[in-house]
Amino acid sequence: MLQPDSNWRWYYDHQHDRLALLLGDMLFLTPYRTKHLAYALDEQESFDLQDLEVYSQVANQLEHCPLRLSAAQQTQLAINVCATQRFHKPLMPKSWFFDRHQQGGHHHRLAWLTCGEQRAKVWVVEDNQSSCLCLLLDDQLPLTNGKALGQFEAIRVMLDCLEPCFEQQPLRKLA
Numbered sequence: 001m002l003q004p005d006s007n008w009r010w011y012y013d014h015q016h017d018r019l020a021l022l023l024g025d026m027l028f029l030t031p032y033r034t035k036h037l038a039y040a041l042d043e044q045e046s047f048d049l050q051d052l053e054v055y056s057q058v059a060n061q062l063e064h065c066p067l068r069l070s071a072a073q074q075t076q077l078a079i080n081v082c083a084t085q086r087f088h089k090p091l092m093p094k095s096w097f098f099d100r101h102q103q104g105g106h107h108h109r110l111a112w113l114t115c116g117e118q119r120a121k122v123w124v125v126e127d128n129q130s131s132c133l134c135l136l137l138d139d140q141l142p143l144t145n146g147k148a149l150g151q152f153e154a155i156r157v158m159l160d161c162l163e164p165c166f167e168q169q170p171l172r173k174l175a
Contacts, residue, residue: 001074008047065108091156104160111162
């Protein structure tokens, strides 16, 4: 997983029409377009201490999470969580797309969302007593009326729409 540094900069990449993070000599494009952002980025903004805190929290959560991701995938998830928390417009719950469950919730930030016959894994970015902001981890989740959620797209749902996801964790040898 990449370690953030003081050279990281947020900006809006008009060529790709996406919020981007300049990582020194590398470029990371988020999936978030202008319509998803709470405000327009007219200039570059530093990856600040709040971003660093969120990034570190996600890294720590991934260490305790049964989800197995490569270092690059972990970095991708952490950056998208930072972008969502800092720049994404507030969302109202859109629970009508999803099945409801008696025991809703998540396990180590992982949960399933089910829409009819389709089921997808999500990362819970934030939760409160009634709703959760989630990022889709799977490539796509078809919804009704020909709509679909794309990977890392944000959606807010009521807590009872989530099913805890218990991934298989490989057995570790104890010395």
